[in-house]
Amino acid sequence: MVNKRKFWRFLVNLCEGIREWLSDRENLFFMVLILVHLLPIWLFKYFPSQDGPAHLYNSNVLRQYYFPERSLFREYYFINQQLAPNWFIHLVMAGLMYVVPPLVAEKLLLSSYVILLPISIRYALHAIRPDAKFLAFLAFPFIYNRMLHMGFYNFSFSLPMFFFVVGYWLKYQNQFTLRNTVTLGFLALLLYFCHLVSLVPACVAIAVLTVWLTLFEVAQQLRQQEFDPQSLWKAFRRRALMPLCAFLPTLIIAAMFTLSKESAAEHNIFQVPIWKQALKLLSLNSIGSYHRLEVLLSTALAGLFVAIFIYLMISKVAHRQINRWDGLLLLVATYVVIYFIAPNAMYGGGHLIPINVRLIFYPFFALILWFGAQSYQRLMKRRIQIIAVGISLMLLGIHTVKYAELNNYMEEYVSGMNLIEPNTTLLTHHLDSLDKRGRAPNGQVVSWRIEPFENFSAYVAAQRHLVDLRNYAAGRDYFPIMFRSSLNPYIHINTDDITYSQETGGRVDYVLVWGLHKEDRENEETKSIFRQLQDGYELIYTSPQRGLKQLYRRKDWKQ
Numbered sequence: 001m002v003n004k005r006k007f008w009r010f011l012v013n014l015c016e017g018i019r020e021w022l023s024d025r026e027n028l029f030f031m032v033l034i035l036v037h038l039l040p041i042w043l044f045k046y047f048p049s050q051d052g053p054a055h056l057y058n059s060n061v062l063r064q065y066y067f068p069e070r071s072l073f074r075e076y077y078f079i080n081q082q083l084a085p086n087w088f089i090h091l092v093m094a095g096l097m098y099v100v101p102p103l104v105a106e107k108l109l110l111s112s113y114v115i116l117l118p119i120s121i122r123y124a125l126h127a128i129r130p131d132a133k134f135l136a137f138l139a140f141p142f143i144y145n146r147m148l149h150m151g152f153y154n155f156s157f158s159l160p161m162f163f164f165v166v167g168y169w170l171k172y173q174n175q176f177t178l179r180n181t182v183t184l185g186f187l188a189l190l191l192y193f194c195h196l197v198s199l200v201p202a203c204v205a206i207a208v209l210t211v212w213l214t215l216f217e218v219a220q221q222l223r224q225q226e227f228d229p230q231s232l233w234k235a236f237r238r239r240a241l242m243p244l245c246a247f248l249p250t251l252i253i254a255a256m257f258t259l260s261k262e263s264a265a266e267h268n269i270f271q272v273p274i275w276k277q278a279l280k281l282l283s284l285n286s287i288g289s290y291h292r293l294e295v296l297l298s299t300a301l302a303g304l305f306v307a308i309f310i311y312l313m314i315s316k317v318a319h320r321q322i323n324r325w326d327g328l329l330l331l332v333a334t335y336v337v338i339y340f341i342a343p344n345a346m347y348g349g350g351h352l353i354p355i356n357v358r359l360i361f362y363p364f365f366a367l368i369l370w371f372g373a374q375s376y377q378r379l380m381k382r383r384i385q386i387i388a389v390g391i392s393l394m395l396l397g398i399h400t401v402k403y404a405e406l407n408n409y410m411e412e413y414v415s416g417m418n419l420i421e422p423n424t425t426l427l428t429h430h431l432d433s434l435d436k437r438g439r440a441p442n443g444q445v446v447s448w449r450i451e452p453f454e455n456f457s458a459y460v461a462a463q464r465h466l467v468d469l470r471n472y473a474a475g476r477d478y479f480p481i482m483f484r485s486s487l488n489p490y491i492h493i494n495t496d497d498i499t500y501s502q503e504t505g506g507r508v509d510y511v512l513v514w515g516l517h518k519e520d521r522e523n524e525e526t527k528s529i530f531r532q533l534q535d536g537y538e539l540i541y542t543s544p545q546r547g548l549k550q551l552y553r554r555k556d557w558k559q
Contacts, residue, residue: 048402054473085192
């Protein structure tokens with residue numbers, strides 16, 4: 001009876017707290033914006049992303065790997081035993097799939113990201129200055145960025161984790177107890193298992209701010225002629241040594257992983273002139289995904305940051321003010337330098353990608369924190385919020401239109417999948433690279449940058465419990481699921497073939513051909529593929545919508 005009373009009292013207090021929190025109009029508007037940004041995820045059956053389907057599929061393989069009826073998974077795959085990054089979202093989705101279907105698990109994962117990014121930025125701003133929460137509205141235009149649409153879910157989750165780690169250090173940097181140190185260590189480890197790239201900026205932020213705040217206190221004491229080396233050492237120890245102890249296990253794991261991998265730094269395929277890199281930074285190039293109009297909006301967002309920066313600098317010069325948080329400008333400069341000097345490329349998405357497309361975000365993130373340490377007139381606050389929200393909603397509108405258009409093609413892609421028997425293998429072949437971006441019968445490309453159909457067969461494989469032979473992640477050693485070397489299709493199946501080498505014992509039960517256009521039939525590689533299909537496979541399905549999909553089954557296949 002007592003426990004029941006405590007429970008009801010807890011619920012009443014919780015509801016009262018929520019009601020009081022929402023009574024603040026800014027809080028209410030913040031919550032409404034989060035809900036609006038969740039709509040594109042739930043309005044459509046499929047979330048268009050490049051690598052997302054592969055992560056969903058591998059999470060499902062991870063969940064079902066030891067099921068007796070999934071022996072084919074154990075034949076083709078093994079579980080990576082290394083403490084590699086990229087485990088986080090796979091474990092989360094695998095766990096969710098015990099409760100909900102795979103597509104719903106992905107939606108819940110993405111919804112968590114959409115909710116956490118603005119909340120994490122608000123948390124970090126509050127650690128600097130409680131009345132700076134209005135600046136959290138600057139987070140919304142960053143939510144649906146190019147990295148998310150590339151399907152880099154782990155990296156996307158590392159962004160809110162970055163703010164939680166840095167924000168936690170900012171909050172407790174003068175009072176690191178044993179409990180706070182353990183908590184920071186856990187957050188750092190979680191950040192590592194989200195993505196290694198965000199771990200480095202977090203460490204840089206704590207290091208730069210530790211040095212700056214210590215020097216700032218030295219300058220103040222010297223100005224007041226009260227220099228006390230012992231008190232400074234105690235402050236430095238709290239800010240640096242305790243966090244270092246917290247980060248040490250994570251840094252050791254990260255170092256061991258990094259040293260064991262092939263470096264991509266020697267690859268020079270992404271040599272870009274400095275002026276182009278600067279232009280990409282100043283236009284926030286890593287936001288644009290599906291339509292060129294997104295670049296105009298991302299440039300407007302970057303322009304808003306520049307305008308706020310100039311406004312604040314003029315105010316500082318006029319009042320000759322320097323505060324302890326101006327060290328965040330040093331952090332901005334450090335992130336800009338890292339952006340320009342970082343290695344050309346790193347592995348991701350199954351191929352080499354420029355690393356600076358990820359690093360573009362961090363100078364702007366540091367600027368948001370610096371903005372939070374300053375004072376504003378009420379009118380200026382409203383202008384920042386209105387412009388940020390306006391840009392965010394326009395980006396959201398463009399994405400929603402594109403999601404609707406792409407989902408129409410995705411429905412065609414998955415049509416007829418009920419004809420594929422479970423516990424078989426599937427190989428997908430795109431007749432033209434443009435078909436990975438979605439190509440209408442008239443040749444018009446649907447997606448500007450993102451290739452949402454490159455790994456889309458993984459959705460089919462996840463729902464029909466197949467071995468996906470185009471599973472790019474299983475060909476890399478930094479994901480949870482890996483191909484066994486003896487059956488690795490990236491080793492034993494040539495790009496212009498649809499069958500394994502005979503000595504491997506591997507088989508291709510079904511072949512999915514996507515992007516069947518008239519002009520493709522004249523291509524010599526396409527003719528070779530269709531000759532192989534004619535010799536060893538039978539056509540069992542052609543999509544009625546546009547005829548873009550054909551599904552073939554081995555002629556000697558037996559149920």
